Amino acid sequence: xxxxxxxxxxxxxxxxxxxxxxxxxxxxxxxxxxxxxxxxxxxxxxxxxxxxxxxxxxxxxxxxxxxxxxxxxxxxxxxxxxxxxxxxxxxxxxxxxxxxxxxxxxxxxxxxxxxxxxxxxxxxxxxxxxxxxxxxxxxxxxxxxxxxxxxxxxxxxxxxxxxxxxxxxxxxxxxxxxxxxxxxxxxxxxxxxxxxxxxxxxxxxxxxxxxxxxxxxxxxxxxxxxxxxxxxxxxxxxxxxxx
Amino acid sequence: xxxxxxxxxxxxxxxxxxxxxxxxxxxxxxxxxxxxxxxxxxxxxxxxxxxxxxxxxxxxxxxxxxxxxxxxxxxxxxxxxxxxxxxxxxxxxxxxxxxxxxxxxxxxxxxxxxxxxxxxxxxxxxxxxxxxxxxxxxxxxxxxxxxxxxxxxxxxxxxxxxxxxxxxxxxxxxxxxxxxxxxxxxxxxxxxxxxxxxxxxxxxxxxxxxxxxxxxxxxxxxxxxx
Numbered sequence: 001x002x003x004x005x006x007x008x009x010x011x012x013x014x015x016x017x018x019x020x021x022x023x024x025x026x027x028x029x030x031x032x033x034x035x036x037x038x039x040x041x042x043x044x045x046x047x048x049x050x051x052x053x054x055x056x057x058x059x060x061x062x063x064x065x066x067x068x069x070x071x072x073x074x075x076x077x078x079x080x081x082x083x084x085x086x087x088x089x090x091x092x093x094x095x096x097x098x099x100x101x102x103x104x105x106x107x108x109x110x111x112x113x114x115x116x117x118x119x120x121x122x123x124x125x126x127x128x129x130x131x132x133x134x135x136x137x138x139x140x141x142x143x144x145x146x147x148x149x150x151x152x153x154x155x156x157x158x159x160x161x162x163x164x165x166x167x168x169x170x171x172x173x174x175x176x177x178x179x180x181x182x183x184x185x186x187x188x189x190x191x192x193x194x195x196x197x198x199x200x201x202x203x204x205x206x207x208x209x210x211x212x213x214x215x216x217x218x219x220x221x222x223x224x225x226x227x228x229x230x231x232x233x234x235x236x237x238x239x240x241x242x243x
Numbered sequence: 244x245x246x247x248x249x250x251x252x253x254x255x256x257x258x259x260x261x262x263x264x265x266x267x268x269x270x271x272x273x274x275x276x277x278x279x280x281x282x283x284x285x286x287x288x289x290x291x292x293x294x295x296x297x298x299x300x301x302x303x304x305x306x307x308x309x310x311x312x313x314x315x316x317x318x319x320x321x322x323x324x325x326x327x328x329x330x331x332x333x334x335x336x337x338x339x340x341x342x343x344x345x346x347x348x349x350x351x352x353x354x355x356x357x358x359x360x361x362x363x364x365x366x367x368x369x370x371x372x373x374x375x376x377x378x379x380x381x382x383x384x385x386x387x388x389x390x391x392x393x394x395x396x397x398x399x400x401x402x403x404x405x406x407x408x409x410x411x412x413x414x415x416x417x418x419x420x421x422x423x424x425x426x427x428x429x430x431x432x433x434x435x436x437x438x439x440x441x442x443x444x445x446x447x448x449x450x451x452x453x454x455x456x457x458x459x460x461x462x463x464x465x466x467x468x469x
Binding site: 050052071074075076078079081082083085087089090091092093094095102103106107135137138151152155 | 365373376381462
């Protein structure tokens, strides 16, 4: 039984159709990389999974629960789904520790001590245990993004979504974030990521999904997809992504 | 100009001046706290998806900002009794100050809220926070931190404008000044001293508000130290 199941998902902004009948199943413990040109609908697809975007048709089921647009359902669901954004979206007025523990205390009603213990654990996991008292603006982009990952991890999600999390980072900072993500994948976290890092997708993903004009154009394990692309669109995309 | 200043004639009344200064600070503190609460509520209404709430809050801001404080005060003090609600001069004065400050605060807080990027709410609700929690813990605190200097200067303007409530005899600094000069006929000295006391009060307020900010917005303190 897939942990994330999309069937017949359609999404449009006014007359602009962004997702056209997308179906996708993600198995527990696997890493799925969504790739494609900008405007192909991959980020929108990701944002539909935790209900940040409302779908017009079709169905999304995460861990047996249907994604619906009412606050109670979404709140319950979002405790199971972590999401990390391209622009980090840390809370700038709060310390790193409070960024991590805010939802623990407000949503999971944990005590300060319990929250602190979890914050220490997840920050150590992303290699930032020493930055627990810092404010976001005192950190580099790569460090901020790792805090954002830790903030998601603290909620013990069953699935994590990554929306182009390294796109805003310099090459040397990308590596530290990708290393953290690779570690998570090794530990068996179910991950769906939108990425432009083809090497990373090839190395870490179990499944690569190529999106083109709002549809899944081609999909399969990277070992096959990158070696023998079946469609000319994907072939062209790979060669332009690598050069 | 053969005028001889005789400040002794004013300082004789020092207990009255002290009481007036304390009352002015007290009126201002109440109007600040309540006005800020009204301002936050007003800003929420102005950003609401409910059209009626938006219209009411918008109308409130427009009316208050485009009519004189003195007229608003007269409405509370002389106007309300016609409806059966009789307020003391002090009550009418405080209500008018809250009513007035609330409208200006609404616009300031609204500007702050609109400057907090939507992605902050997305990040908060993606962690399972409710919309209300996201607003209180993520949006509002950041908004207030950003517009705090504007709020402080608005509050100081309000404190100075509170001298107007002497027109209905509310017991604050200017009203006591009026009383003193009606007894000793030393208008020049009396209002000179009143002005100096107001000047002192603005520094007291600035100091207190800066002190409060250290607790409300710990980030500034942390970054200033670093």
